Amino acid sequence: MLYSHLFGKTSRSAGNKAVVASHRLLLQAGYIRQLSTGRYTLLPLGLRVAKKVEEIIRRHVVATGAQELVVPTLHPLELWQKANRDKKFGAAMMKVTDRNGAEFTLGATAEVVMMDLVNQFNVTYKDLPINVFQFSQKFRDEARPSGGLLRVREFVMKDAYSFHQDEADLVQTYQKYWQAYQDIAQDLDLKVTVVESDNGAIGGSISHEFMVETDVGEDTIVKCDCGYCANLETAKFVRQDINLGEPQLPLQIVDQPEWVETMEDNIKHYGKPKSHYLKNVVYKDSDGQIVIAVIRGDLAVDKAKLAKVYGAKGDLEPATDDDLAKLGTRPGWVHCWGHPAVYIGDLSLKTVHNFIGGQKEKTTDSVNVNYGRDFECQFFGDIAQAQEGDICGVCQRSKLRLVKAVEFGNIFNIGYTYSQPMEGNFVDKDGSLKKLYMGSYGIGLGRAIACVVETHHDQQGIVWPKSVSPFDVHLVGLDLFHQEVADAAHRLYRQLSDSGLAVLFDDRPDATAGVKFADADLIGIPVRLLISQKSLAGGVVEYKLRSSSSIEKIKIDSVVQFLKS
């Protein structure tokens, strides 16, 4: 490829909107361009990288025994409704209507169409497991896309689906994907941390996410020296005993000044640390039901954990002051019992004797409140967010560390989430009809690219791993206004290309050396070859790796051989 013909140039600045390194560099080096919020064009350079990444993913996914296919982008809305997926995905679903008024959703993920597809084949135990995948454009009306390709509204995803007789059978395929993902990460030169995760909108039981640790990550993962790694949303931690040695005192209603509303006010008034007070956080589910989370004062509610304990069908959102008014209360005055609401308590409620708070009124509040004796919640479980330094819930000894990360891929054990409502069945050996056990496995292509750039760049630009670089060699020609140098450079370019190497040849006769070097660094191709009047006089070209600063001189005649070996 002649650089002078390449559509999409480098630019000196990427504008002031790109803060994340991968976003800025991909923009500046001419890999991507934004169309609108969360929608990016892949320029020729970007598409070359995407194709490389796609091929790597394909190779390893095929190794799990998966077969590639592709389903339509528009899914009949009816199908999603049947599986109750429309509620789970909610506002993130894009919808379109055809000329007959039939409603479709733009595919955000494909569990339901895959389940529907499998259903059409009347499968039996002999057909199982079924393992299929596709690469296709996905649409999600994300509330807030950000970080360039890190989070977008439209993206290519590799999504795979497997169908099994039972969980034991799924586990085997699950393991293969686990291995495939490790292999993919290795080929992309990405360091991944595998964490336990919550299934969120996909549904099902325990699952894993493959995370790339980076400061620009929007997820937080929890790590322990014992090897335990989890998404913050599921992280198990020990709630330490605060004062269980103290005897339980009789419940009392005491006078309390009206200004005592917040945790800080409580501390000022009673002089005890946060952990001695009761805290309520109020949410509303998709049906308008008020949900009150009750938790020890020093802990924060984790919405994902809360939704799980509660078994929420849709989204939980924070309650408004109006919602509280309908309960007959207001912020700071919410009671830990007695309101017409669903109460969900955290495990930490059992680590304190004689809580302060719980039923604040204008001039009174309760003290010496004990969980189990004075009040109980309908639901009780782990709804608190782990914090840096908390004790690991698995080894019960080491301290947890919190690390920022990006979710590069996931493998989901989704069980009967879809086969149940969609009647996804198979005929077993004994002739009886049984539900299919399902798994799904996703990797976002653009995000994978962003992860690679995020972890492979320097001050000057991108430093592509060989495996995904848009070209094998960046040939820089200097002094091309001298005909004999230009001729030699073009000859070398043809030679390299003919040998099967993908070459980007900076053939601009008018750009200065500095400009060409800066562009080469920015674009980030691993190998840079330089031919100039000077090098030509010595019968050599200069060879430099993007990742190193040393330069090697190589005889022009043996360059092809050198690069091939």
Added chain:
RNA sequence: CGGAGACUGGCGCAAUUGGCUAGCGCGCAGCUUUCGGGUAGCUGAGGUUGCGGGUUCAAAUCCCGCGUCUCCGACCA
């Protein structure tokens, strides 16, 4: 969805209390110059100031509506 802000050639910005032909830098094109880490000079092209309406002798500037984008919070590959 809630909150905040922005919108002027491709990019970054300017234009006084409403007042002249809407400027500057980068980039782009041509010529000259330079020739190993973003050279320098001359010349030139490029704008219905996001869109629609209003106020005014006069609107980039004031008012209303809409749109788009960015950032901060709750969601996901």
